[in-house]
Amino acid sequence: MGDLYTVLWKETKEMVRDRKTLLMVILTPIITLPFMGFAVVYLPAAQEVVVSVVDEDLSEAFIGNFAISSQSISSFLRDYLRYFGFAVSDRELEVAQVVLKIPAGFVSNLTSYEHQASVVVVRKLGSPRVDQAVNYVEMLLNHVSKKVSEAKVLALGEIAGVNLRTEAILNPIATKTVVLTPAGAPAEAEESLRLQLSRVLALSLVFVTTPAASYIADSLIGEKERRTLEKLLSTPISRSSFILGKSLVASFIGLVGGVSSVVGGALLFAMPTLLYSSDVIRYVSPEVLASLFFSSYISILTSLSISLPVVLRSPSIRAASISSASIIGVASVVYLASLFINLDELKMPLAMVLAVPYASLASAIIRVSLGESLRAAGYLLYSLAFSISLILISTKLLDPERMISSRP
Amino acid sequence: MDGTVVRIFNLRKSFGRVEALRGISFEVARGEIFGVVGPNGAGKTTLLRIVAGLMKPSSGEVEVLGHKVPSEVDRIRKYVSYLPEEANLYSKLSGIENLKLYAMAYVEREKIDEVVRVGISIAGLDLRDLERRVEAYSKGMSRRVAVAATLMVKPRLAILDEPTAGLDVVSARYVREVIRRFTREFGTTVILSSHNMFEVSRVCDRVALIHSGRVVAVDGVDRILSSVGAEDLEEAFVKIVGGRGG
Numbered sequence: 102m103g104d105l106y107t108v109l110w111k112e113t114k115e116m117v118r119d120r121k122t123l124l125m126v127i128l129t130p131i132i133t134l135p136f137m138g139f140a141v142v143y144l145p146a147a148q149e150v151v152v153s154v155v156d157e158d159l160s161e162a163f164i165g166n167f168a169i170s171s172q173s174i175s176s177f178l179r180d181y182l183r184y185f186g187f188a189v190s191d192r193e194l195e196v197a198q199v200v201l202k203i204p205a206g207f208v209s210n211l212t213s214y215e216h217q218a219s220v221v222v223v224r225k226l227g228s229p230r231v232d233q234a235v236n237y238v239e240m241l242l243n244h245v246s247k248k249v250s251e252a253k254v255l256a257l258g259e260i261a262g263v264n265l266r267t268e269a270i271l272n273p274i275a276t277k278t279v280v281l282t283p284a285g286a287p288a289e290a291e292e293s294l295r296l297q298l299s300r301v302l303a304l305s306l307v308f309v310t311t312p313a314a315s316y317i318a319d320s321l322i323g324e325k326e327r328r329t330l331e332k333l334l335s336t337p338i339s340r341s342s343f344i345l346g347k348s349l350v351a352s353f354i355g356l357v358g359g360v361s362s363v364v365g366g367a368l369l370f371a372m373p374t375l376l377y378s379s380d381v382i383r384y385v386s387p388e389v390l391a392s393l394f395f396s397s398y399i400s401i402l403t404s405l406s407i408s409l410p411v412v413l414r415s416p417s418i419r420a421a422s423i424s425s426a427s428i429i430g431v432a433s434v435v436y437l438a439s440l441f442i443n444l445d446e447l448k449m450p451l452a453m454v455l456a457v458p459y460a461s462l463a464s465a466i467i468r469v470s471l472g473e474s475l476r477a478a479g480y481l482l483y484s485l486a487f488s489i490s491l492i493l494i495s496t497k498l499l500d501p502e503r504m505i506s507s508r509p
Numbered sequence: 510m511d512g513t514v515v516r517i518f519n520l521r522k523s524f525g526r527v528e529a530l531r532g533i534s535f536e537v538a539r540g541e542i543f544g545v546v547g548p549n550g551a552g553k554t555t556l557l558r559i560v561a562g563l564m565k566p567s568s569g570e571v572e573v574l575g576h577k578v579p580s581e582v583d584r585i586r587k588y589v590s591y592l593p594e595e596a597n598l599y600s601k602l603s604g605i606e607n608l609k610l611y612a613m614a615y616v617e618r619e620k621i622d623e624v625v626r627v628g629i630s631i632a633g634l635d636l637r638d639l640e641r642r643v644e645a646y647s648k649g650m651s652r653r654v655a656v657a658a659t660l661m662v663k664p665r666l667a668i669l670d671e672p673t674a675g676l677d678v679v680s681a682r683y684v685r686e687v688i689r690r691f692t693r694e695f696g697t698t699v700i701l702s703s704h705n706m707f708e709v710s711r712v713c714d715r716v717a718l719i720h721s722g723r724v725v726a727v728d729g730v731d732r733i734l735s736s737v738g739a740e741d742l743e744e745a746f747v748k749i750v751g752g753r754g755g
């Protein structure tokens with residue numbers, strides 16, 4: 102009877118009957134990924150930030166025949182801040198995290214040709230959402246500023262009797278940004294959103310890196326602790342079949358984890374669609390899903406192939422948990438970094454980070470979303486070769502004496 | 510191959526500073542049930558693990574079925590079946606599935622069913638029980654299945670490390686009877702360890718008394734008893750070891 106088949110038969114039976122582990126592997130990505138999307142996209146808007154607009158000027162003036170009042174400016178600000186989801190209140194100054202004060206004399210300075218008007222923005226230290234409120238206030242004030250400039254330019258032109266366009270004076274250099282893919286093809290500006298989402302997908306690989314590693318560790322240490330290992334090692338079953346069989350079944354767990362992370366990823370994309378009826382969902386191309394699937398699977402193989410030699414050389418729960426903690430550590434750092442940078446565009450010696458399979462895997466997903474499938478395939482193959490070699494090397498590392506006689 | 514199944518000469522094994530075996534020598538003839546007897550920590554398990562090829566000797570020679578152990582152990586694994594001390598079955602598998610697993614490990618596809626049938630008859634349990642998962646078994650039931658899994662493949666050498674440890678009298682008796690009956694039937698040579706002197710005198714043809722990693726006597730039980738003028742093996746052991754301290 103084929104050794105490998107025997108080990109697979111036994112491992113599969115044990116795995117299928119271990120409901121808890123199986124459920125955890127399936128449900129973790131399906132639950133966490135959409136929640137991650139929810140947390141990143143929706144929650145910030147749900148945090149209440151109170152903004153007050155205090156009008157101490159209460160006056161009106163003209164630029165040419167263009168009327169400007171402090172009341173109209175403050176109600177413009179209030180309306181838009183409300184529209185952007187902030188709480189606007191002029192009463193409770195002490196609870197407001199952002200206070201915009203329009204001082205007396207503001208409109209008169211604003212409409213003059215000699216003075217600069219000023220406002221005071223007071224902000225309390227707080228969350229990124231407070232920073233966001235300040236950004237919106239500044240953006241709205243810029244808008245007002247621009248309108249006033251235009252009115253002034255037009256008024257001056259009229260006085261001077263010159264025919265003019267406001268753009269020619271306020272903005273004599275126009276900048277037009279054309280977005281291209283790395284290959285040089287024109288891209289929609291919106292595609293940067295797809296890239297952003299694919300970075301989040303790369304981060305999602307963190308969740309599938311652990312189950313297979315802890316599965317293989319538990320499978321080996323478990324045999325020892327449950328006192329089944331010694332008899333199995335004494336049978337004619339070869340050591341390499343023993344390791345390969347266990348790895349294959351653990352990687353099947355990985356496959357299951359990969360599928361559910363694809364489902365979770367699809368739900369993550371669906372989140373903004375459901376919440377804001379935007380159609381980001383159309384950016385989930387089959388290629389992106391396929392790369393997510395393969396990356397997940399290989400990420401799992403990588404983790405198990407790294408923990409395998411550690412557990413074989415020192416088969417204790419402590420060694421296993423240290424190794425899986427360091428695997429999660431490395432994987433999280435790499436996947437988190439890929440949120441912000443393209444790891445495959447670093448200069449030497451930092452470029453060597455790409456030798457870490459997790460870095461290649463994250464890059465693969467990002468490259469696919471940039472339309473560079475061939476490069477992505479290269480990254481995937483590299484990581485696959487890395488983990489398979491490590492597993493094959495591990496089959497030579499199994500030392501029965503060490504396995505049965507090491508004490509925790 | 511002559512009539513010697515196991516040949517051990519001047520075997521030593523140390524774990525760091527602990528000398529578990531300090532020069533063990535004996536031979537086991539074909540068809541014999543050979544007992545390795547000694548108190549806790551005497552070195553029985555270490556000795557059997559080395560014979561099973563799972564541990565390397567520090568020095569000395571071990572030959573099983575005419576092959577050097579551990580260097581040529583892969584060539585004899587098919588003919589040697591080992592039941593480790595306190596070995597358990599796979600708890601998520603049924604009793605029958607456990608038997609099938611070890612049958613698959615030892616014999617070709619065509620013979621698996623037949624071997625499992627032999628295993629079932631050795632275990633002597635209800636088929637309904639054997640179809641349930643092992644997690645629901647009592648210790649006695651598990652041990653019966655484990656012993657069956659070890660003997661059913663009709664090995665040339667069976668290595669049994671304390672096969673009756675922790676069993677009640679009824680189960681222990683059953684296991685002893687099974688070992689005697691089926692190994693005679695299959696022509697299997699047995700090395701069995703125990704610290705139960707009574708058990709050894711009932712089951713074994715010859716015994717080696719081990720104390721602190723040394724063989725203090727090897728012979729048939731009756732001859733050991735008469736040589737030191739003892740009533741039973743326990744008394745003989747105390748008489749022999751008493752003079753050595755220890």
Ligand SMILES: Nc1ncnc2c1ncn2[C@@H]1O[C@H](COP(=O)(O)OP(=O)(O)OP(=O)(O)O)[C@@H](O)[C@H]1O
Nearest residue numbers: 506524527529548549550551552553554555556704
């Ligand atoms: N892996 C190991 N590492 C260190 N010391 C060991 C190891 N295995 C056994 N020993 C030591 O070797 C000696 C013999 O142990 P062994 O388990 O062979 O005895 P035993 O006769 O089987 O005892 P018991 O009746 O308790 O099963 C003991 O002193 C034990 O502590």
Ligand SMILES: [Mg+2]
Nearest residue numbers: 553554555594
């Ligand atoms: Mg022992």
